[in-house]
Amino acid sequence: MTSRLLALPLIAGAAALALTGCATSSASGNASDDETVRVVASTNVYGSIVQSVGGKDVEVTSILSDPSQDPHSFESSAKTQLAVSKADLLVENGGGYDDFMTTLAKASGTKAATIDVAELSGLDHGGEFNEHVFYDYPTMVKLVAEVQQRLTKLDSAQADTFETNAKALTAKLDDLESQTAAAKAKVDGEKVAYTEPVPGYLFDAMGLDNVTPEKFSEAIEEGDDVPPAALNETLQLFRDKTVRMLAYNEQTSSPETEQVKQAADQAGIPVVGVTETLPKGEDYVSWQQANIDAIQAALTK
Structure with a gap:
């Protein structure tokens, strides 16, 4: 990115x-x-x-x-x-x-x-x-x-x-690492989306297929306006229930990311919050353990 x-x-x-x-x-x-x-x-x-x-x-x-x-x-x-x-x-x-x-x-x-x-x-x-x-x-x-x-x-x-x-x-x-390898055996190839590529490497380790339009996630990450076509394409992922989960960066938001989150909620698709810094009271390992657990829980719904 x-x-x-x-x-x-x-x-x-x-x-x-x-x-x-x-x-x-x-x-x-x-x-x-x-x-x-x-x-x-x-x-x-x-x-x-x-x-x-x-x-x-x-x-x-x-x-x-x-x-x-x-x-x-x-x-x-x-x-x-x-x-x-x-x-x-x-x-x-x-x-x-x-x-x-x-x-x-x-x-x-x-x-x-x-x-x-x-x-x-x-x-x-x-x-x-x-x-x-x-x-x-x-x-x-x-x-x-x-x-x-x-x-x-x-x-x-x-x-x-x-x-x-x-x-x-x-x-x-x-x-x-062992946990992500074990998870991959169960969820390999599942389609998912994110508002920004924050958890991208974790998705890769678990074998998840990110199908978020690149122009959407790039615009959000750069703080730019999202092209209307990219926004509509992203929203369609949830309307059609193409994806099993949305990873939402909790530390940045915009009208477009809120629209996507709302579309996921309306479609009954789990939203997993991700961050770029440690939540209060967490260390690196407990933070990442929570991320793994949350993703696996979302994919079993």
Whole structure:
């Protein structure tokens, strides 16, 4: 899917100037002077994974963490800049999803290394790349290994802790993969739709066939007007009961997505809410477990 999202407004001159003098991580890549390893993640999805590996020995800041916030619109603050300037490690989605991280890093002058998860994934970036790689469990397994390696380099004294935590989290991610493989044996080929390609990789893992008109989902993702023909074609999927389920991005809405949701409700087709950040009180694994459970429940109705 084409890149979009999370535009970063220019930071006010006074705030930017005030922050240029903030302490930054050392060029050697070691942890901060107070020996606390500090990591800044673009969203709490990645913050959760880093915290699970790092445990109490790592201080994690997630820039986007409010489940009610529209992740397509983000405004920086001096506090955010300060956190980035003091970071020992940055974690971003990449793939055009959270370009604000690059802007923040440049403005703060940090020398912290950055993990670009889209790049780490090895997934095909050609054509219409779906940048929502946080719904791809094999990619998250790679991320856990990368985070363990980076944290160990920053704080070798806690290497055993990071290794133990990484193994435990990887086992949980492997279980999620096993569940999707088992689900595929039951629902492979079922036609489904979404308002945006947020759960696309999860759909693929479960063998689900997304038949949403590309011009509809692209327009919604980019925040553009949906072509009337694409909207009508999408609505027809529900009128004809072509699809078994609709995945609805709960963090962005428009008149067109509301029309589609209403069409699904009227046709008696289950609507499953999906998000781009963690709901309150959830960690990465519990969030994705809930997604798997909700999709399977919808497809059995």
